[in-house]
Amino acid sequence: MNTTAGRWRRAVVTGGAGFVGSHLCTALLDRGTQVVCVDDFSTGTPDNVAHLARRDGFTVLRADICRPFDVDGRIDLVLHFASPASPADYQRLPLHTLDTGSLGTRNALALARTHKARFILASTSEVYGDPLQHPQSEGYWGNVNPVGPRSVYDEAKRFAEALTTADAAVRGTNAAIVRLFNTYGPRMRARDGRAVPTFIRQALAGEPITVTGDGSQTRSLTYIDDTVRGVLALAAADLAGPVNIGNPYELTMVDLARLIIALTGSTSELRYIERPTDDPAVRRPDVALARDKLQWEPLTDPEEGLRRTITWCRANPES
Ligand code: NAD
Secondary structure, three states: OOOOOOOOOEEEEEOOOOHHHHHHHHHHHHOOOEEEEEEOOOOOOHHHHHHHOOOOOEEEEEOOOOOOOOOOOOOOEEEEOOOOOOHHHHHHOHHHHHHHHHHHHHHHHHHHHHHOOEEEEEEEHHHHEOOOOOOEOOOOOOEOOOOOOOHHHHHHHHHHHHHHHHHHHHHOOOEEEEEEOOEEOOOOOOOOOOHHHHHHHHHHHOOOEEEEOOOOOEEEOEEHHHHHHHHHHHHHOOOOOOEEEOOOOEEEHHHHHHHHHHHHOOOOOEEEEOOOOOOOOOOOEOOHHHHHHHOOOOOOOHHHHHHHHHHHHHHOOOO
């Protein structure tokens, strides 16, 4: 365990007004940690943290982390989660995505170094690209097209991993890398283009569910509470990673669509549309390292996680 062993007094969450970041802010406040949420609202929204506005010790700093930034007062943890993450967002914001992964990561690392804080980089299973190894363990180097439509995200994260590793080696930053697999849950945007919110929105509206290709491509879906627990376990551990955090439960996109139709009681049918370029064929984490070093494993039953997400989407149709 690190020096504070998971009892942080004050944390910075970059991208704290996004989907994952907002849940991290809540979890930290719940364990008594003050939180500074740093966000430029490029893909997140103040609504995601509106419920935290009155909580003691919660502040929001509107800033683009591509420019150097500092926060007043002592910090002992930096969770660096700022980055567009859905394909629709990073293809709309390609240069911003590259800048955030490079300049933004450099500035977030500098913040952690200045405050002698623990630093966690949110990386992604996308560093494995369209994988030639299945399931993917941390030792796999990936199969990424450096000039394809997904490259701005994949390569930004690969660069961010290299920068984090070099910063720790050269400057002694107490840094770690977490590779998150597809995470879903409340506060995903209905139109962010990712499969879970898209299928739920379409199912609730009784519209055709748009499955790309023949729908045989797989993903492993992790419920947000499990992801948050994994991130905080890594933050509290004396481990640099990279560490996969994801649910090895793997299902095809057709099966996901059918499951969401069943859970929503929808009459929607499936409509097959063109598959995006470089879309990975399979995705499943090997989580032996997280089990062994962090005593972490996913606890949320996938159907239960989807039920909770559907309940939230019903209540927030315009999210
Ligand atoms: P999101 O788009 O909901 O959240 C990202 C947040 O970062 C937004 O609030 C956005 O406004 C903010 N942001 C972006 N660029 C910024 C900048 N330059 N300065 C300040 N703020 C900036 O995405 P998410 O799904 O919550 O993903 C959060 C992080 O987790 C990302 O780093 C992503 O790569 C990583 N991740 C997410 C998943 C997933 O399934 N959601 C999987 C793997 C990795």
